[in-house]
Amino acid sequence: MAEGNWSVVRVEKISAEGAQKTERHNERKNESYANLNVDTEQIARNVHFKDTGGLTYNEYFQRLIDEGKISTRGQKAGATIFNELVIDVNTRYFEEHGGYEYAKQFYEEAYRFGCEIYGEENIVSAVMHADEINKAVSEELGKPVYHYHLHIVAIPTVRKEILWSKRCKDEALRGTVKEVINQVSHSKKWKNTVPLLDENGQQVISKYGKPMFRKSYSVLQDKLFAHMTEAGFTGFERGVLGSTAENLSSLDYQIQKDKERLADIQERIEAEQVRYEPAHEVHKTMAEIEGMGQKTLTGKIAVSKDDYQQLTALAKEGITSRSEIQDLKSSVSYYQRQYFNASSAVERLQERYDRLKEKCQPFLQALEHFPKLVEVFVEKVKELFSIKEAQERKEREDRAAARKEQSKHRRGRNDWER
Template structure:
């Protein structure tokens, strides 16, 4: 079964006091990552399409406001002022087209789309293609390190807003006319709510009959897909509208793969059952021919039997030969299908057991980490600093232990 390659893009929003978490991840400023597949020794392969001009994303935001490039007029103190686009295609797509070099060409074109979505490159804070996140499944399958290529684009969601003279203006001729045009930072105006539609383009309604609304960036899947196809990149399908697919953690990945395996085995079992039913039907269809054989036997007895030999007409003999061949072939196919069906049922049962174990482990992990995730949502910077401090102390402890072991080993050599 060939794997379907899909384009996926999602848009996330961030407040100014929370963007540093994304910044440290995107710019590889962390010393330790919760994802064990981030290999910093390969970070030199990451491709920077646009680097942040200031020391931090927040400082660059303040600089753009100060220089008048964007405006925060009318925004609440806790407003969402940063957006991040994450463009993605499954790993195997790039592996089948040349790997790293092809990924660089692909995401260079994606960056052109990102500039269009942001309204201009001047509103993009940072754009980097990650090439240092190892795909565990593909690496195990292919027997070498395989990396998952994707693009992070952090930008300011801006809309053009016209500021008009108020009715209190002393000059009657200016009242209601445009006084100035600003580029206002506003996530809600950049991405307003729009009616949700199904695959046929029909509106999706709530129970009360009103249309279900979604953020307009859920339509990015179509824009991403069509742009890349027009640019000459093919062999992939459009992602599901509104998809929020993310990089899976190890347990989530296992659960997903086991679910996929169970589904595939279920389909295989159904196909084998269907083939076996068709085979049984074929056996039943030859019952009429079996009656013909009984007639042949009766005619042979009527015409006479010489000791152990039976006299048959040539056409009767030919019929018996064909029936014998057909019956033997059908019996062999039936045995093969029965064996395949049994093996498929066993594999499906084992996969379901493995899936239940993985889901139980995932539930346990989610329950255990709930306080941490809640703390990350409320105070991401403090939690990140606390965790990094623990990791640094642990690394220092390991370093001291190694040093002590070396010193003891030297003392024993003397």
């Protein structure tokens, strides 16, 4: 095995708004790139194992919702709706095993791995980039050498059973499965479930007495390495055991994880605050209802006048609430469609902005490095525009005077003829 060949897979969280930037980069929709290693003449060599069929990432997501294949039930605005898996092995590995053709075979198998993780229909896009030159290796080997890696954009879903509530009229249905949905949820998709074991094979217990689990991203690294080696791709090692971001510097990684932890804690706090008050009120109401009435000798329930009036009011409120809930569901669906339509419009505007920025790039660079010269240039342009405007204004005035003179001449001729 060649020294230093290793595999890496990392997971990025993407919201509907963030999908626009990811899409422009992955699908090479920009005219220029922050990554200076992108060779635009080589973009045609990029390989799609799956594309959106002409849709944007957000449009593809909305289509799955409309078809009832995924659900965003319980999700907040701005939540993670996409994952991006970036699967990578260092440049030399592919150069040693056959280059471009070998990379296509390798990442086609890696795409199958992604399908196992997310399900093929939840894969939005899978593209192997073959257009980023590795300058260091190219200089060393004396020829252009490109770095191959795979971007998989997918929708993280978990299977969730929705049960009939205790208020269901049919007692036989209560607590049974009402429907099964594929719920979009990054946190549930990547919940830590694999026990962390010590040297004796026993699960590690934290100082607070709770069982500890391996980080799900670390488990993902293991799964990728096992899948690829079982498929016959060898000559590389798994990234450092326990690491979830081998290609990041230690400091960058710590900053990134701290941000993720804070965002996750904030999200959970907000979710609990939203749920607590309504749930608390419902709990009190249910307890009051259960305490109403007393059994008589005949087995019937007798309630007081006040309890009867309260039950009647609650029943009316429940009937009214059903209609309101249905209206709210319709509103949510409408505004969700509006949101994604707006997102698509923003994407198109962003593309126009990128093209405009590309055209202005020489001027912006000149402004950064030679501000005085640019200032002189701008003043000169203003002066030229002023001269041009004065000329155009004089031409308009001359034309107006000529028309006035012609009109005066015609009136004089008509008077002479009369």
